[in-house]
Amino acid sequence: MTFGVRATGPSSVRDSDIRETITNASLETNHYHSSPTAWEDQQLYFLLPDRFSTGEEDDTLDSANKSSPRSIQPFAPSDRENAITSPEDAEIWRDSGTIFQNGTLRGIKSKLGYIKRLGVTALWIGPIFKQVSTDKYSYHGYAVQDFLKVDPHFGSREDLRDLVQSAHAQGIYVILDIILNHSGDVFAYKGGDKQWSGQKFHVDGFRDATGAPSIPFAPLDPDNLPEDPNNCAIWPSELQDVGTFTCEGAISNWNYEPEFLNGDFMSYKDIALGGNDPDTFEPTHALRTLCQVYKYWIAYADLDGYRIDTVKHMGFGPTRYLCTTLHEYASSVGKDNFFLVGEVTGDKAFETVETTGLDAALGIGNVQERLWRLPKGDIAPSEYFDLFRNATFLKRGLNAWMRNKIITMIDDHDQVWRGNDKARFCSDGGDLGLAALALNICSLGIPCIYYGTEQAFDGQGGSDRYIREAMFGGSFGAFRSRGRHFFNESSVIYQEISKICRLRQQYTCLRRGRQYLREISSNGKDFGLPQKLPGKMKSIVAWSRIFADQELLCAINTDPDAPTEAFVTVDNTLHASGETLNCIYQSPARNGLVIPGMVTIESRNGKAVWLKVPRAGFVIYA
Known part of the structure; x- marks a missing residue:
């Protein structure tokens, strides 16, 4: 191994370039x-x-x-x-x-x-x-x-x-x-790959630029770096501390706690972020470091939000700390609605958003x-x-x-x-x-x-x-x-x-409006929500978006082969019989099918209109 070379570019969150970018941003919010x-x-x-x-x-x-x-x-x-x-x-x-x-x-x-x-x-x-x-x-x-x-x-x-x-x-x-949950495969365990069993495993060493675990599992000496240091170990240098990684082997049971919190994500090495309980949480050095990293990228690149990977495996405590830290920093540079979206698998997505301060979850x-x-x-x-x-x-x-x-x-x-x-x-x-x-x-x-x-x-x-x-x-x-x-x-x-x-x-309705799945009827008398029977459901599926006093009626046709027609319920209090709704969008129709540009509101099931939707199509009436 050759020593005496130096890493290029920023290598620590303490580097002047990183610190100044983070600090100066809050002084230049208008930028x-x-x-x-x-x-x-x-x-x-x-x-x-x-x-x-x-x-x-x-x-x-x-x-x-x-x-x-x-x-x-x-x-x-x-x-x-x-x-x-x-x-x-x-x-x-x-x-x-x-x-x-x-x-x-x-x-x-x-x-x-x-x-x-x-x-x-x-x-x-x-x-x-x-x-x-x-x-x-x-x-x-x-x-x-x-x-x-x-x-x-x-x-x-x-x-x-x-x-x-x-x-x-x-x-x-x-x-x-x-x-934040993990890094790449930056070190190797002694004796080869490990599966989680609740114990910590010994590490052979950080991987060098060839992939061999030849570098001691400890912070690299900045004055005596290995050959090609940019492709060795992990950076920033703060993450080279021994306590950065849980070192408990790969997850086998993805729903067992603490395995899914402390285990490696396949070959990707789990980073220790701190305990799961948000009320007694203390961030680790690694989490503090990564928060500085992601402050830097907000300031440097003028980003508008982050999608956070594998939030389930981070835990409530680290996620809440991250959300608080990044929301506060983004606000200090003039981004008062910086967006933090979590990838949350499993059955705790809703609870995770409510508990941690995430702005949203991925569906x-x-x-x-x-x-x-x-x-x-x-x-x-x-x-x-x-x-x-x-x-x-x-x-x-x-x-x-x-x-x-x-x-x-x-x-x-x-x-x-x-x-x-x-x-x-x-x-x-x-x-x-x-x-x-x-x-x-x-x-x-x-x-x-x-x-x-x-x-x-x-x-x-x-x-x-x-x-x-x-x-x-x-x-x-x-x-x-x-x-x-x-x-x-x-x-x-x-x-x-x-x-x-x-x-x-x-239309504000389509972005912020309340939403109602609508009842339909083929004869104008017997109304009900579309139901799944044996085989494919081939039907109009209609819903309203209502904001203030405006209703937009949307409908798709799940029949890929033929147009579908039905009476569709609309809001009973916003409309009077004889009024009309205008078609503001229709998907392309085929075989000479004509979609009405206007439909008349009738007194059926409260109020309803007769809709026609092209095969595999979509319409909007306002």
């Missing part, structure tokens, strides 16, 4: 982008940097609606499955999905026009911090080795700041994915499952709509979500509710993607579109890779293709979702 008034007003879009864009996609428009020739050609139907024409090619395509595809922060910046024209107002970017260099499978960003640097696969910290500034200029907020369990199954006709609509409440005192204690406390999406990068059977919504070849996204965008919650869903990506398979296709093609493109990009602003779903997002921004 920072202010928070939105309400996050439920936003339309989120989530992407993984490695899988989104290189900036080399041809026939795409920038933020100024201009295009320049580029090397990656757009996808055409004839390109479908061009990467799997032989067993050998198919294996190459599958293997490519587990390694870096080389999307970049500059690539994301080049697609801000695409994102804005879709109707997005807030961009959630997967983690971008420096990964363990020997881990070629860490394209996803969750195996951090240096929390103070951007991984060179994605670019530089300057690229991050430039992206955020450019997004702000387009009216787009930026939320960054962060990790990745039963919320996502029911949002997925409803448009497909696989559940009764009430199973989804009953997850929400219109006021803080309604359904109290039933884990029903308020409009601004839950992020909803039909697709994401993990799909924890599906186990190892991963699949995007459109993987079954159906035609209900638009209806599903419309339900997502126009019902309660903060809606989020996962990249590629707006292009009907259909990935499926036995691991996460299959729902993390490269939007720019690369060697692991969507639809089993390679070398073709998917930034198609002419696609039907993209065009229609853009229209719906604009309406959501125009």
